[in-house]
Amino acid sequence: MQEIKWGIIGCGDVTEVKSGPAFNKVSNSSLVAVMRRDAAKAQDYALRHGVPKWYTDADELINDPEINAIYIATPPAQHEAYCLLALAAGKPVYVEKPMTLNAASGRRMQAASVLYNTKLTVAHYRPAQPMFLKIKSLLDEGAIGDIRFASLQMLQPQESAIIANSATNWRLDPAISGGGLFHDLAPHQLDLMVYFFGEFDQSSGLSLNQTGKARVDDLVTGHIQFKSGVIFTGTWCFSVSAQDKTDSCEIIGSNGKISFPVFGNRVVLKKEGKEEVFVFDALEHVQQPMIEKVTAYFLGEAENPCSAAQAILSMELMDSFTYQK
Numbered sequence: 001m002q003e004i005k006w007g008i009i010g011c012g013d014v015t016e017v018k019s020g021p022a023f024n025k026v027s028n029s030s031l032v033a034v035m036r037r038d039a040a041k042a043q044d045y046a047l048r049h050g051v052p053k054w055y056t057d058a059d060e061l062i063n064d065p066e067i068n069a070i071y072i073a074t075p076p077a078q079h080e081a082y083c084l085l086a087l088a089a090g091k092p093v094y095v096e097k098p099m100t101l102n103a104a105s106g107r108r109m110q111a112a113s114v115l116y117n118t119k120l121t122v123a124h125y126r127p128a129q130p131m132f133l134k135i136k137s138l139l140d141e142g143a144i145g146d147i148r149f150a151s152l153q154m155l156q157p158q159e160s161a162i163i164a165n166s167a168t169n170w171r172l173d174p175a176i177s178g179g180g181l182f183h184d185l186a187p188h189q190l191d192l193m194v195y196f197f198g199e200f201d202q203s204s205g206l207s208l209n210q211t212g213k214a215r216v217d218d219l220v221t222g223h224i225q226f227k228s229g230v231i232f233t234g235t236w237c238f239s240v241s242a243q244d245k246t247d248s249c250e251i252i253g254s255n256g257k258i259s260f261p262v263f264g265n266r267v268v269l270k271k272e273g274k275e276e277v278f279v280f281d282a283l284e285h286v287q288q289p290m291i292e293k294v295t296a297y298f299l300g301e302a303e304n305p306c307s308a309a310q311a312i313l314s315m316e317l318m319d320s321f322t323y324q325k
Contacts, residue, residue, distance in 0.1 A: 001068060001298070001299060001300075002028065002299075003028045003029065003030065004028060004029045004030075004068060004069045004295045004298050004299065005030055005032045005066055005067055005068050005069065006023045006029065006030065006031045006032060006033075006067065006069050006070070006071055007032060007033045007034070007035065007061045007062070007064060007067040007069070007070050007071070007091075008020065008023075008031065008033070008034045008035065008070075008071045008073055009035045009058050009061060009062075009070060009071070009072050009073065009074060009082050009086075010035070010036065010072060010073040010074030010075075010078070010096075011034040011035065011036050011041075011042065011045045011046075011073065012036070012073065012074075014073055014096070015034075015045075015073050017284075017285060018285060018286050018287055019071070019073065019123075019285065019286075019287040019291065020034075020045075020049060021049065021285055022285040022287055022288035022291045023071070023291060024050075025285070025288060026288065026291050026292050026295050027292075027295070028295060028299060029291065029295045031049070031051050032051070032052060032053060032064070032066055032067050033046075033051060033052065033053035033054060033055060033061055033064060033066075033067055034046055034049075034051050034053075034054050034055070034061075035054070035055040035056065035057070035058055035060075035061040036054075036056065037056055038056070039056045042054040042055065042056055058082055058085065059085065062082075062085055062086050062089050062091060063089060067091065068091060068092075069091060069092045069093075069094065069298055070082075070086040070091045070092070070093050070094070071093075071094045071095075071096075072086070072093060072094070072095040072096060073096045074096075075170050075176045075177060076096075076098050076099075076100055076101055076176065076177055076178050076183070077101060077175060077176045077177070077178075079095050079096070079099065079100045079101075079105075079109075080100045080101075080105045080108060080109055083095055083100075083109045083112065083120070084108075084109070084112050086118075087109075087112045087113055087115075087116045087118045087120065088112070088116055090116065090118055091118065092118055092119035092120070092121075092298045093113075093118070093119070093120050093121070094121050094122075094123060094291075094294050095109075095120070095121070095122055095123065096122075096123045097122060097123050097124055097187040097188065097191075097311070097314075098178060098183055098184070098186075098187040098314070098315065098318070099122045099187075099308070099311040099312070099314075099315055100178075100315070101178040102178065102315060102318075102319055103312055103315040103316045103319050105315075106308065106311060106312040106315045107312060109308060110308035110309065110312065113308055119297065119298055119304070120307075120308050121294050121297060121298075121304055121305060121306055121307070122306045122307075122308065122310070122311035123287065123290065123306070124187060124188065124191035124306045124310070124311060124314070125286065125287045125289070125290035125306075126188050126191070126192055126262070127191070127192065127195045127305075127306075128289040128290040128292075128293055128305060129280075129283065129286070129289055129290075130280055130289075131260070131265060131267060131278075131280040132192060132195070134267060134278055134280075135196070135251075135258060135260060135267060136195065136196060138258060138267075138269060139196055139251070139258070143253075143256070143258070143269060143271065144251065144252070144253030144254070144255050144256035144257055144258055144269070144271055145253040145254035145255030145256065146253060146254040147197070147228070147229075147230045147251060147252075147253050148230070148231075148252045148253060148254060149230060149231040149232065149233070149251075149252050150193065150196075150197070150230060150231075150232045150233075150249065150250065150251045150252070151232070151233050151234070151249070151250050151252075152189055152193075152232070152233070152234040152235070152248070152249045152250075152262075153234075153235050153246045153247075153248050153249075154185060154186075154189065154234075154235070154236045154237075154246070154247055154262070155235070155236075155237045155240045155244055155245055155246040155247075156181070156237070156238050156240065156245050156247075157238075157239070157240055157241060157242045157245055158211070158213070158218075158238060158239055171183075171184050172214040172215070172216055173215065173216075174215055174216050177216070178318075179207075179216055179217065179318070179322055180214065180216025180217060180218065180238070181216075181218070181236075181238045182207070182216075182217065182218075182220045182236045182238070182318070182321075182322070183318060185236070186220070186234075186236060186314075186317075186318055186321075187311075187314050187315075187318070188262055188263075189234065189249070189262050190234075190313075190314040190317045190318065191306070191310070191311070191313075191314045192249075192262065193224065193226075193232050194310065194313050194314060196251070197226040197228050197230045197232070198226060198227060198228050199226070199227050199313070200224050200225060200226045200227060200313070200317070201225045201226070201227050202224075202225050203222065203223060203224045203225070203316070203317050203320040203321070204222070204223055204320055204321070205220060205221050205222035205223060205320060205321030205322065206220070206221050206321075207219065207220040207221075207321060207322040207323065208220075210239060211239045217322060218237065218238045218239045219235075219236070219237045219238075219239070220234075220235075220236040220237075220321050220322060221233075221234065221235050221236075221321070222234045222317065222320070222321035224317065247261040247262060247263050247264060248260075248261055249261070249262055255271050255272070256269065256270050256271025256272065257269075257270050257271075258270075265279060265280045265281070265282055266278070266279050266280075267279075267280075290305060290306075293305035
């Protein structure tokens with residue numbers, strides 16, 4: 001295999017800018033076909049993005065002999081089924097976050113990857129971006145000394161611009177999303193904590209539907225004890241006033257702290273009474289650095305940038321915070 005020729009299952013809004021165009025901007029990678037059950041929308045996407053083929057049936061796309069890798073960008077409820085079909089066909093899979101509805105489903109996907117000896121990567125793409133690579137390097141070089149704890153707050157009003165647009169608000173249907181806006185955003189944040197601090201010993205949390213306006217919890221709190229000794233505490237609330245919206249994470253060390261928004265571009269390092277600020281350019285396609293790594297992995301030129309095992313850790317944390325078993 002000298003070039004990855006991608007097929008996208010689920011060419012919805014999330015693929016318009018964040019990921020879709022990047023497949024043609026990465027070396028040894030091209031987007032060959034897209035699939036969506038709505039024929040008009042599939043054709044429209046293909047025409048606007050210059051994609052040669054479009055389908056309304058996932059099986060047809062998966063079995064297209066020209067396609068040698070599959071990107072699954074449907075809502076989470078469909079991830080497992082499409083992943084198993086693609087892996088059984090011998091096509092490596094890059095699947096959107098959250099990996100699936102819960103950890104048990106993720107383990108089935110992982111087992112299928114092993115069974116069919118076919119590669120599987122999950123789109124936890126923030127650790128591939130320059131901003132989070134910088135934070136990791138600061139932690140690794142001891143810029144704030146020994147890490148004591150990390151705290152995160154994601155507070156958003158019910159109508160939040162941070163949530164990706166979609167024709168229907170499927171994120172508020174737990175059967176499709178797994179558990180609301182928490183399940184949409186927390187995979188990014190929890191994967192970063194695993195990236196920064198490694199494996200964990202225990203986790204627990206509380207979750208509650210305070211507003212009753214949807215069938216999902218809109219307040220979640222979680223605690224993690226990492227094997228490294230770091231303690232994490234997080235709060236996610238999706239019913240605050242617009243003036244109180246917050247996206248903040250602080251990592252406290254013995255000699256200082258690092259502060260940053262997970263969905264922003266500014267990192268602040270404070271130590272010894274001094275402050276240093278790092279500002280990063282916004283990425284045109286936020287997944288492009290990750291897609292470069294996935295392409296190299298599928299070509300046998302690099303390690304897996306986010307394995308199923310790593311992604312399952314985030315699923316386990318979400319399950320423990322929301323009592324999913």
